Amino acid sequence: MSPSNARHAFVKPPRAARRPKVSTWHGVELVDDYAWLKADNWQDVMRDPAVLDPEIRAYLDAENAYCEAQLAETKSLQDELFAEMRGRLKEDDSSVPTADGPYAYYSGFVAGGQYPLIYRSNRDGSGAVVVLDGNREAEGKAYWDLGDFEHSPDHRLLAYSIDDKGSELYSVRVRDLTTGEDLPDIVPDTRGGVVWASDSRTFFYVRLDDNHRPLQVYRHVVGTPTDEDVLVYDEKDIGLYVAINATQSAKYITIDAHDHRTSEVRIIDADAPLSEPVLITPRRVGHEYSVEHNGDKLYITTNSHDAEDFRIVEAPVSAPGEANWREVIPHRPGCLILDTILYRDHMVRLERENGLPRIVVRRLSDADEHIIAFPEEAYSLGVHPGYEFDTTNVRFVYSSMTTPAETWDYDMQTRNRVLRKRQQVPSGHNPADYVTRRLYAPARDGELVPVSILYHKDTPLDGSAPVLLYGYGAYGISIPASFSTTRLSLVDRGFIYAIAHIRGGKDKGYRWYTNGKLAQKVNTFTDFIDAGEYLVAQGLTKRGHIVANGGSAGGMLMGVVTNMAPDLFLGIIADVPFVDVLNTMLDKDLPLTPPEWPEWGNPIASRDEFSIIHSYSPYENVEAKTYPHIFAYGGLTDPRVTYWEPAKWIARLREKNASDNLVLLKINMEAGHSGASGRYEQLREMAADYAFALKIAGLAAKQKEKAA
Known part of the structure; x- marks a missing residue:
């Protein structure tokens, strides 16, 4: 499963200069050798990348050149992957029009176009006109x-x-x-x-x-x-x-x-x-609520009174304070209310129970309720509220890892549903060729971590298959087991694709989130490792055959598990990785630092929270040991995870890594947190990620031989 290292042995990787910056916090001395990679004028760089310090730019350019050289042998594979991904994309696709009074609005693409167009038509769909052409606006x-x-x-x-x-x-x-x-x-x-x-x-x-x-x-x-x-x-x-x-x-x-x-x-x-x-009601730490409206009442989704998974109350518009709240939907532990929408005659709420979403429709006149749910082991479900209030129609989108997205209009009164659109895959897709399953991996403290997996029906389940294991685990965000045309390129080449629904998300209720933040953040990391170990124990793969992938806070996860269990992984793909956690949380002037303290802790004010973050922060915990292959990606104008985080991390890994495995950094010098903006350029970036995974798994050469 290991690729030849002969090629990159002849190309010298960049080495960042070490310029120690020393600071002391709570009696602990921190030495940051690569702090100079953070531009002093970073606020100006966000507005005009041309003002970046030339020395920093030269270093990032050198990293990009090195990365390109190391992946040069996968160029034909990247082109092949891109062509496949583009072939599964309906290039002139459009969304289902959403009605609002006499008109309907929707977005779409034209063949060859990178950016969306916004359309308006008559309510019946006739007379469509383009009101905004993204391709024309983006020219130049x-x-x-x-x-x-x-x-x-x-x-x-x-x-x-x-x-x-x-x-x-x-x-x-x-x-x-x-x-x-x-x-x-x-x-x-x-x-x-x-x-x-x-x-x-x-x-x-x-x-x-x-x-x-x-x-x-x-x-x-x-x-x-x-x-x-x-x-x-x-x-x-x-x-x-x-x-x-x-x-x-x-x-x-x-x-x-x-x-x-x-x-x-x-x-x-x-x-x-x-x-x-x-x-509505004054803030108090730990109280979260949101507000909807119907008639002379406000409907408030709240976690007050220990409603960890939320409840719904109503209050008069004229007196919305908490003293006037009357319960409508009580709290049910383990059943998380994700969203609440009020129409004239109905309330719609999106819930998640036992890791799976469902829609509950409630008639306001008599409180009669019914549920919209689905039988697959793992799936994704989202509600699109639309523009209108006086309607009995609600739209939802359903998909699974094998089932392309389906857009349905549902009449809340008659309970009839109409399929408005099924995602097309022009190059062809047969769901019967794939298998999706939901496994439950035992965590080391006894919790069961849901794992959604997808594989081709012909993939041998004898431990020989490599796995791409994806994880996020922060902010209460749950990663849906939804359909993706791009991941089929990995699955068709013998990979098993897995999503670990680890703590830090809300996959198993709000408790699943709180058990993966602040002092309990380590559960996020050990859940991911335990999920990987479980796939090995089940005979689906072997140690050292797993490629881990995550971005942003999920990129922090990549950095931590790389330090904690490097031998479990063949490689790491870290997209815009939040890997300089301690230094970032110690810098109150950065854009997102103060709002992030409730998620990670405030290491400035608290010695204990400093110690917790210091114990896992990926950058601080890079050691002299053997690391797996690593491919990190960042964006120069990213205000969320600044470019210097992956740059510093890779520099320290280069210094400490005891193996000759690939350690690559790519900084998009013309983009931010979300990467390239054009839809085809986004596919190019995905193709590079997947080519890296196939290369280190030894499948790139096999694919080349097959093509020959």
Whole structure:
């Protein structure tokens, strides 16, 4: 299973200069040899990558050149993988139109186009026109991302947001849908989201400060100078994020200030956009809640009164405080309420129980409920609320690791469902050729970790197959067992694809999240290792045959398990990896550090939390030992996981690694956290990841021989 190392033995890898920076925290001395890779002007680099320090740029360029040289022999394989992935993509695909009054809106692509188009048609689907052409807007730009697009209630204007550097600094523009021309209004440095008031002239947005923090809500009136925009809400706690939204009824605009354990919501009457925001209930640490609306009531999904997996209460709009909350849906331990949507006559909630999602529809007039669920062992289910409130229709999307996505419209009154779209795979896909299963891996403390696996029916289950094991495990985010056309390229070549639903996510309720954060964060890492060990124990693979993959916080997971159990893994693919955890959490000036303290701990204020993070932080715990093959990816303008995190990690690995396995770093010099913006360039990046996995598994050569 090991590839030849002959090629890369002749190419000298870059070596970053060691310039020790010493700091002392709680009596512990930290020595950071590669701190210089963090640009002093990083805020400016986010806005203009050209101002990056030339020495840092030269080092990153050298890493990119080395990475390209090491993967050069997989170029034909990458091209082959890309062609396969593109062949499974319906190039002129489009979403199902979503009705709103006389019109319907949807997005789509044209063959050969990298970016989406936004369409508007009549409600019956006739008369479709393009209101925004992403390919035309992106011409001449190395990066282009459409953040949000929202039509005004009277359908005359379209507010949309664009990021053209990958730094998530979105500029909002306004388009006249009658003429197709943009108005002079340009609002820079926003978080991207836009919410219209009922007058179709006023919209709200969140502005990012100089440290890239979303703390202020502003109100803009179309046709007025943006420097006259009115500050509506100013969050003083830099440890919170601020977001805006609208209730499904479109009656209220919501302002949500939150971190990873606390939230506080205010509402603005959309019919009175100049009115002051009304507080629902004051924040208190550990209380999370969200707000929906129906008639003269607000419906609040809350974890108050020890409702760990949430309950739903109602309160009068006129007196929304907690003293007036009346329970509607009680807390059921182990049954996590993920989302709540209110329509005129129905409440829809998305729940997860025993690791699987389901939809519950409740008729408001008599509290009658019924469930929409599915029989497969592992699947993904999402609700698309749509634009309308006075409707009996709710849309949901279902898929599994073998079943392409299906979009259904469901009548909540008659219980009839209509299939609106089934994802097409132009090159062909037969679900019967694949097997998906849900396993439960025993963790070392007795918990059972769900593992979703996918493999080709002809793959031998005798331990000879390599496994790509994916994991995330943070922020309560659950990785769905959904359909992916790209992973078929690995599975068709003999890989078993597995997702470990480890603690830190909410796959088994909110407890699954809290048992994988702060002082219990180690459970995330040991769950992933135990899942890999279980696949070995079940005879599905062997030690040293597993390629682990994760990104962002999942990239931190990659760094930790590489230190903890390097011999379990053949290789590591770490996408935008959060591997410099301790130094980042000690730097209160970085964009996301204060809001992240409730997730990881505050090592500045707490000696204990410093010690916990120090014990696992990947960068600090790189040692002189044998490491598996490693491929790390970062983005120069990434505000979430800054480029210097993977750069420093790889530099230290180069210094300490006792093996001659590949240690590669690729920094996209024209993108941020999400990588390349164009859909084909995203496939190119995936093809490089998979070519790396196939190369180190020894399957790249086999595939070449097969093709010959």
